[in-house]
Amino acid sequence: MSTNEASTSGTHADAGLDGNTDDNRKKTATAVPFYKLFAFADSTDKILMIVGTLGASGNGLSLPLMTVLFGDLIDSFGQTQTKNVVSAVSKVALKFVYLALGCGVAAFLQVACWMITGERQAARIRSLYLRTILRQDVAFFDKETNTGEVIGRMSGDTVLIQDAMGEKVGKFIQLLATFVGGFVIAFIKGWLLTLVMLSSIPLLVISGGIMSHVLSKMASRGQNAYAKAAIVVEQTIGSIRTVASFTGEKQAVADYEKSLVEAYKSGVHEGWASGLGFGSVMFILFCSYALAIWFGGKMILEKGYTGGEVLNVIIAVLTGSMSLGQAAPCMTAFAAGQAAAFKMFETISRKPAIDAYDTRGKILEDIRGDIELRDVYFSYPARPNEQIFRGFCLFISSGTTAALVGQSGSGKSTVISLIERFYDPELGEVLIDGINLKEFQLKWIRSKIGLVSQEPVLFTASIKDNIAYGKDDATTEEIRMAAELANAAKFIDKLPQGLDTMVGEHGTQLSGGQKQRVAIAEQF
DSSP: OBOSOTTHHHHHHHHHHHHHHHHHHHSOOOOOOGGGGGTTOOHHHHHHHHHHHHHHHHHHHHHHHHHHHHHHHHHHHHHSOGGGHHHHHHHHHHHHHHHHHHHHHHHHHHHHHHHHHHHHHHHHHHHHHHHHHHHSOHHHHHHTOOHHHHHHIIIIIHHHHHHHHTHHHHHHHHHHHHHHHHHHHHHHHHHHHHHHHGGGHHHHHHHHHHHHHHHHHHHHHHHHHHHHHHHHHHHHHHTHHHHHHTTOHHHHHHHHHHHHHHHHHHHHHHHHHHHHHHHHHHHHHHHHHHHHHHHHHHHHHHTOOOHHHHHHHHHHHHHHHHHHHHTHHHHHHHHHHHHHHHHHHHHHTOOOSSOTTOOOSBOOSOOOOOEEEEEEEEEOTTOTTSEEEEEEEEEEOTTOOOBOOOOTTSSHHHHHHHHTTSSOOSEEEEEETTEEGGGBOHHHHHHTOOOOOSSOOOOSSBHHHHHHTTSTTOOHHHHHHHHHHTTOHHHHHHSTTGGGOBOOGGGTTSOHHHHHHHHHHHHO
């Protein structure tokens, strides 16, 4: 069967793509819950996260413990006679060494474990995302995504997800342990002074929460804007000859810069919001320190506090409070990762109507090849209001060479798409040897159909690799035989590198006829 419009279905798909893409951009930005970032962790990852959490907790507690040693050091200077100062200070210095050893081990476990598990889980998400993309039906690519968006999410969004569930988590746990440990020690050493300093905590929590919420929304908008810009780049580079023939380079750059405006504005707003939030946190912290120093002096005079105890409390609260301010980059990374994961996880969990990985269905020992379309009604998912077939019927008996002839848009290539089961008809049946196409195992029935379009698209690889794509573990002899059957061996032998000749991007180093013969050899 041959046709002069092998790209008709693609045209229908492309015509509706931009509209659907714009509709998707208009949807409200959404983020997944934080715990769902770890949905693809295995048992090894869980062990790494547990060990990393213990290491982060130990590393975080080292700073509050250090404040205790500083307090002891101040008291040693003030209460010890001059000749005993060296001995007292040496004991404190030895405690610092012990603390350093413990902190070093804890920091190693924290960083190593969280970085390793982050890399492992991100690699798993990339693999699952690609597998899910490849199992989707063609309608998914018509309506919900495109090449530029897929590449952008795999190269950019997975990095954000990895950042949000890797080292940044360990850092956040470390800062949380510092916060808790600092205030516990402060309460033990001087609860009254600590309560005075705690008066600023509600303001810190409120400002931090507002900042995290705002940054999450802004991060999602920025990612969508960059994905849209990536589409422009992908389409321009992928069609560089067309762009060059129309001298459209300046227009392509202008379109890309226009797409970046939204991303730029989102980034600027995110920067202002992050700076304002962080500045507010620091302002509140230092105001609380001023209050603590003044009240600490009163405690020394009225409650008998030592200078070391007052300093211990102030530094412990200062250390614990500072950890909140240092957690801002972690919260920003979490917000960006949650927003990036939403679309990817939504795609990973999607179940296609036509599943390329479905192993169920009939597998016949032999197939004759009778093709029938019986009372078929069909419209492309991207353009549901444009009916392509209304009660269409067609029968082609096995062994017949048939040509479909008609005006552009009449549905010639749509017939091919239905036979390949790229789409299912809305009503009616597509039959092979009298059996509904839906009853066959999809992989098996497609392996029995060879499709060579008018303008084949080859992979950026050698001629040998392109022909071998038609069969798993194809031998060199089989590849050579397929090339001879497709009448491609003659021009291949004339090439300097023969079968090892690279075809260029999408086969641009070969002529249209040569590409067709390579594609036919692939089908053989």
